[in-house]
Amino acid sequence: MTAVLGAAAAPRSGGTRQLAGTGALLRLALRRDRVMTPIWIVVVAGLVLAMPGSLESVYATAAERADAMESMNANSSMRAMYGPVYGDSLGALTAWRIGCFAGVLAAVMSLVIVVRHTREEEETGRQEMLSASMVGRRAPLTAALLAAFVANAGAGLLIAVGLAGRGAAGALALGLGVAGTGMVFAGVAAVAAQLTESTRLAKGLTAAVLGAAYVLRAAGDSGDAGDTGDAGGTAGSSAATWLSPLGWQQNLRAFTGERWWVLALVGAVIVAQGLAAYELAGRRDVGMSFLPTRPGPARGRLATAGALALRLQRGSVAGWTAGFLLAGLVFGQMASGAADIVGDNENTRDIFERMGGQSGLTDAFLATLAGLFGMVAGLYVVASVLRLHGEETSQRAEPVLAGAVGRLRWAAGHLVIAFGGTVLLMVVCGLGMAVGHGEDMGAVLGACLAQLPAIWVLGGLAVLLVGAYPKAAVASWAVVGTCLAIGWIGPALDLPQAVMDLSPFGHLPKLPGTAMSWPPLLTLTLLAAVLTAGGLAGLRRRDMIT
Structure with missing residues (x-):
C-alpha cells in the first residue's frame, strides 16, 4: 500500500489530474487478483476450448450435425436454453452450445473484479486512505475497468487462438463476443458501484441485470426460430433477444457468416456505461452513493x-x-x-x-x-x-x-x-x-x-x-x-x-x-x-x- 501511495504522489496537471495514480492502482489490482483472475480466464476459455472435442465425439459426421441442428431448432426448450443453431459445423455448434454460458461466466468474472476494486474498497475504508494521497477522483474506477479488460481480453484471446483451427474469423468473433459480453457487465457493475452503498447490493444489482438479460434472451429464442440458415438477415432473433447483451453475442453468428457490425453495438454500450459511471463518480463523495442504505429500526429485531x-x-x-x-x-x-x-x-x-x-x-x-x-x-x-x-x-x-x-x-x-x-x-x-x-x-x-x-x-x-x-x-x-x-x-x-x-x-x-x-x-x-x-x-x- 505504501508503494502505491508513493507512486501516486507525483504531481499532475490539467485533465490528467482526475486519473492520477491509475497505473499504480491497476498494478495493485492485478497483484491482488494474481490468483483469482488467471483461474477465471482458464475456466472461461477452457470450457469453450473443450467443447469442439466433446461435440465431435457425439456428432462425428456432417449428416449427424445437420440432423442435430434441425432437431435443436425444432425444440423450443432447447432454443430457450442455448439459443438457435445457425450452422452445422463444429465451430458453429460450439458457439451455440457454450457461447452464451461463457458470456455469463465472463460477466460474473467482470462484476466480481469491478466491485472488488471500487465499492468494496470504499466500504472497507481503504479507498479513503488512498484518496488522501495524489489519487485522482476517477482513478479507482479506471483501474477497476482496466483490470476487468485485462481479464476479458485474456479469455477472449485464448478462445480465439484455441479455436483458430476451426476457422480464424469465427474463432475471433466468438472470442470478441465473450470478452465484449464481459465488458458490458463490467460497465453495469461500474454504474451499480456508484449507485449503491454496499458491496453486497452492488453485486446483487449487477447479478439481477445479468439474470434479466438471460431471461430476455431465453424468451426471445423460445419462439419461432425462423430461417436460422439466413446468415445475413435477422431471422431467428426476436426483439427480446436484441434487448439482451447475451443475445448480441449469439447474433454475432460466429463460424456462420459473422456479423461484425454487432460489435459496434457492444462497443457503443460499453462506452455509454463508462461515461455514465465516470459522471456519477465525479458527483459523489468517497464512501457515499446515490441510493443510500435505508436506516434500520430504532430497536433491533435480530x-x-x-x-x-x-x-x-x-x-x-x-x-x-x-x-x-x-x-x-x-x-x-x-x-x-x-x-x-x-x-x-x-x-x-x-x-x-x-x-x-x-x-x-x-x-x-x-x-x-x-x-x-x-x-x-x-x-x-x-x-x-x-x-x-x-x-x-x-x-x-x-x-x-x-x-x-x-x-x-x-x-x-x-x-x-x-x-x-x-x-x-x-x-x-x-x-x-x-x-x-x-x-x-x-x-x-x-x-x-x-x-x-x-x-x-x-x-x-x-x-x-x-x-x-x-x-x-x-x-x-x-x-x-x-x-x-x-x-x-x-x-x-x-x-x-x-x-x-x-x-x-x-x-x-x-x-x-x-x-x-x-x-x-x-x-x-x-x-x-x-x-x-x-x-x-x-x-x-x-x-x-x-
Missing part, C-alpha cells in the same frame, strides 16, 4: 446469531430458489422430448446413459438433469459457507462474538442456511422438473434429494478450510469447479471411471430408473459430517483473522 445469518443471506437464498424452480420447469419440459433430441444418434444416447444410467432414455435424461442441478447446488453451498469467511475477514464478526455469542453458535447460524438451503433448492428443483415433465413426481423428487450427500461433502470441505485453513478457503471454488467439469464434460470425453470417482457425485445412484443404493449415500453423509466437525473444531481453536 435476537440470535441465526436470525442475523438469515437476514444476511435471505436475498441469496431467494435468488437461488427462484432460479432452480424456473430451471426445473424448463428442463422438465425438455425431458418429455428427450427421445426427439437424441434421435438415432448412438453417441448421444451413450453419453446420457453414462451420466444418468441405462434404465431408459427418459429416466437417464432426468437422472442427468438431477446430477447437473446437484453440482450447481454445490456452488451455492460453497458460496454460503464462505460467507462465514467474509464476515470474519471484514471484521464484522468481531462485534457479534464480543457479546454472549460463542464461535460455534455464530457459525451454526450460517451453516444452517448453507446446508438447509441446499435441501430447499433440490426440493423446488424436483418439484419444477416433475411439473414440467408432467408425471413421476415422487421419483423425480427422490432423484434430486439423492444429490444432497454429495453436495454436503463439498460444503463440509469448505467448512474445514474456513475453520482450519482460512488462507486456503478460496480453494473450495477450485474443488467444486473440478467436480462440475468432471460431471459435465467427463461423460462426453469418456473419461476413465477412476477420474469420474474423484467427484462425490460419481458415487451416487442414478435415479430415477435404478434401484436405490443406501451405502454410498450414508457414507457421503458421514464424510460430510466429519469434514464439518473438523472445520468447526479448527474454528474454535484458532485465532480470528484481523
